[in-house]
Amino acid sequence: MNKTASDRPWLAAYGSDISPVLAPSPYASLAELVQDACARFAEKKAFTCVVPNGMSGSHTFAQVGTLSDDFASFLRHDCGLKPGARVALQLPNGLAYPVAAFGAFKAGCVLVNTNPLYTASEMIHQFNDAGVEVLVISDMFADKLAEVVPQTSIRHVVLAGVPEFFPRIPELVIRGVQKYWTRSLPPIPKLAVPVLRIRDALRLGRKQPEVTDWDKLKQNDLAMLQYTGGTTGVPKGAMLSHGNILANLEQVRAMGSHHIAGKDCVLTALPVYHIFAFTANLMTFFAVGARNILVPSPRPVQNIQRALENYPVTCITGVNTLFNGLMNEEWFAAYPPKSLTAAIAGGTALHGAVAERWEKITGTRIAEGYGLTESSPLVTFNPLEQPMRTGSIGVPVPGTDIALVDDNADPVADGQPGELLVRGPQVMLGYWNRPEDTAQTVQNGWLFTGDVATMDEDGYLRIVDRKKDMVLVSGFNVYPNEVEDCLAKLPAVLEAAVVGVPDAKSGEAVRAYVVRNPDQPDELTKQDVIAHxxxxxxxxxxxxxxxxxxxxPKSPIGKILRKDLKAEVRDEFAGKV
Incomplete structure (x- = not known):
């Protein structure tokens, strides 16, 4: 599947604003990028963490640089880690995250992002699979440590709180609320390995020699083990190199150069341990000297209110459920942020009804993109300077080729749906310790995404659905996204998910799970849904x-989990059909 210029109709959509040739990253590693940004933008505020009551704390670029240097020294000298050792971060959005993540890069270590809401068994699986030696974890989840640590290779544990690095009085107030009102701070268990607060770890690192050999890192060195969501099986560690992430940063900036600049202020409500927010928010905006407003948790959506009211947010990234939830908040619908210039959607399909309503309320458009963990993640995006095409995930980003193929990996006819294949510098090195899965997913440089898409004559793509989520009704293909998009147009429906269920006559039948919109006066009935x-x-x-x-059921970024509903269906129909 060699591509020629005539095979890339999307190049015309680039116009004069986007170069069809991807610029090489000026950096050899993420550590070098961080070091450069901290020096160039030293006095500017890089991160501000805002909790629901409006209290906040901030770090300048210079502070991030100094503290991440200290953490790198702690990892290398006090923990005895060698380059390539794995460091897990199990943290919500907060000021501790960039300090620990950037410190791990400077130490030459491999970052392993971990969902803070994981159960003990999920933590044990991931830490053992990755061979994690140091764990940085939120103190809210310290009660899991006694079960987890003895069953893993973890040698050091570092604790960090949500108000970490806040001014002293707000920090004490927030910790007091957590401890005495919500009882959300469990006691720290006694472990056979050292357990330190992050401030103590930084003090130790500050006494050690500075780590300077990060300049030996190269683009093909491993930077991250980013575990897949497990939507189609056991989570796998996607090996992302420094070059993968750096290339994707250049691709993000190429597609949104007029909307990603040092003057910007981005709202980061999606968790930065997820690849979408890690690349699109944390790294992209940090690299240009912009400000990140970190929200530890966007649920309930009221948690975002003070962040939007108190700071001049110019850009919001989110998923369909987040945008929908914001518009159903009276405070947002009545007073949308005046400074907003762009909104970026990814992670799951953006419903047309949500996009149209967003533009009416805010006066800005939602630009939809597409990506996946294995591609760092961005693959396609709607050029912000071009007319928006609702329902499209846009065109391939510079340096990226795509192909649509059938079950035999042969190209499909123009306009027909096929599995989306991706080739580009952002595609992962492979799955950690899973050569068979790697060989199945990446073939001759092409990443088989498992997503079904169509492409129009201008090169704009539309995701039809996940290949494994398709419902086969009497031999006809039914794509859940299409049915869900239809349901989103019913005002009485707040959210919807569609899966297939066994059926004796048609093989499979369509089932809809819906949540009623509380703002609608009329009661929602099953008959209403079917009639619509x-x-x-x-x-x-x-x-x-x-x-x-x-x-x-939803993932941490708000993506509705069809896999959980499909599991319920399997249990429900076990032995019946």
């Missing part, structure tokens, strides 16, 4: 059954 779908969908696509729920 019949107006817009072919009969075989109309849900045969409807389940009304108070909430739907």
């Amino acid at each position: 779908c019949r107006k817009y969908l072919a009969a075989y696509k109309v849900p045969k059954s409807v389940i009304i729920r108070d909430e739907l």
